[in-house]
Amino acid sequence: MTDHPKPIAIYVDADACPVKPEIYRVAERHRLKVFVVANSFMAVPREPWIERVIVSDGFDAADNWIAERVSRGSIVVTSDIPLADRCIKAGADVIGSTGKPFTEASIGMALATRDMMEDLRAMGAASGGPKPFSPKDRSAFLQALDLAIQRLKRAGFG
Template structure:
């Protein structure tokens, strides 16, 4: 009788839509604790901690180049951090977990309403009826984000995804 090793769990990766993300430092802390690889995707260069598990991706091109880069690579086992609702929709359809910087998870059940609300607000702004933006980012938002990220990681680990292999050397 031949013994077969169980399949190796797929690694969990975090993708950050970074251009206007207020929780990058929190992502780095949590990812470091769980030994997860982080892709920080932006349209321009930004300073990041020098860690082998944090990868800076600078995209060039059009307005949605960072969104396209992320959406083309995510799958089950990925966590995406974004406040961009169309990107969240694309990533959910690819099977990824998606969390907004305020800790609000985007799900298959909630993304339709989020898209409709976004479209309605866009129309109201175009008509000059609604001129305000989102409320200021708060300590409560930061705390909710940390909790949502930790829950997403734990959920993926229970679903047989794993932390990345430890890296040796610099």
């Protein structure tokens, strides 16, 4: 009897994700399942390894769907820091769309910074959002995704 490695799956918090085409290309190359999770219809390529998941428009419905299903061997792509925290606690690898990995070591500071910026915005002391997405961000994302996949394959995931 042979043990088949647990397959690697990629979960995409899709509503504001600028790197979906890159995810599809990398997943196809590695033959990985991709779950594209959003609370409204979103066009995705018609491929058997890509699954579109439309959740209710309830608060955090997409986040909850993802967080309830991930475990070690899952890769989550999100810029949502609270979702990243939940997924890290479940054992998943988490990557922001700019290629920044969220880890157990970095998530606490990311949460604190997010909360501080929310407070500053509420007081009117800070405005604007994240800087525009750049080609450098896209390249960093591709590198981080490939590293996460290679690390999981070395750890015995398929």
